[in-house]
Amino acid sequence: MRIVIIEDELLAASKLSGYIHKQWPDAQIIATLTSIDEVVHFFGKAQTLDLLFSDIELNDGQVFTALEQIDLPCPVIFTTSYNDFWMDAFQHQGIEYLLKPFSFKRFSQAVANYHALFNHPKSLPQIHFKQRFIIKQNGINEMLNVVDISCFRAANGTILAGDHQNQYHILSETNLSQIETQIDPKLFFRINRSDIININSLVKFETYNKETLALYLKGYSEIFITSKTRTANFRKWLEI
The missing domain is CATH 2.40.50.1020 (LytTr DNA-binding domain)
Structure with a gap:
């Protein structure tokens, strides 16, 4: 797993990193980004990622300001203390919306949804695509x-x-x-x-x-x- 974290709170980023490595011991956290400028700069170059965890309210504004300027290469699990932005989240490749503080059990539920959507190639022949x-x-x-x-x-x-x-x-x-x-x-x-x-x-x-x-x-x-x-x-x- 190649993962990026967008989070400007040190303790929140550390807790999330711990959850990630508990879920995927071999996961690579490629970067922890803390501002809109860092996000835009990082994704200005081609990136190969599996998943992005992103806070919404950063010190310099909402993360959507950055996401609207870039082409995300992977789905996003949003992590936030606010329940007002879920619609914006799902318009920016969001697949889950975690309200802080969230437990490892809730984190694992979000991860299970990610795997159900993206990590089961063996089940693809059984999928009935929209006609x-x-x-x-x-x-x-x-x-x-x-x-x-x-x-x-x-x-x-x-x-x-x-x-x-x-x-x-x-x-x-x-x-x-x-x-x-x-x-x-x-x-x-x-x-x-x-x-x-x-x-x-x-x-x-x-x-x-x-x-x-x-x-x-x-x-x-x-x-x-x-x-x-x-x-x-x-x-x-x-x-x-």
Whole structure:
């Protein structure tokens, strides 16, 4: 396990570190970040991580200020003394929300949820991925089949599904992380913090700059750009 902690309270960081090593004796805590600037600087470079534990209220502001500027490479378990930010947390790849002070038992429950979502490849054949989404237009419910979706996009707090005719439909889901758990990872890949693309809609790709790629989807005039933290995994995904 490669883990990063965002926490500006020394005692809280030490307690969390103890829980982590009790849960995973061989875990590597790559960094303990204490401010928004440190978070932005650290994630400005490509990082390979399994999990991020993050406080919300830091001395220089809320951690969401930093998370909105970066492309997180892993899910987040938020740790906080406040219960007011759970909606913001789950819009920033949050999978759990731990209220301080939390016990090791509660910590272990959060970890169990992480493993259930991300660490059981043997169970993948039994997963039934979503086949369609229900969309509402002018008070009428319509069906949008997943096979007809070229991409998913997050824009201004709204999740959109783009179909093969380059038409966008508003979905009821609130974040892309929620979408990722519902669709087949062999067909869909999250190329950056705002976009998921369907491999069957990918026409071609080319180098955009040293660490990113420009993707061209069938029927779409706009270019989709991979983030530098996801480009290497995207290349591997294409070869599966």
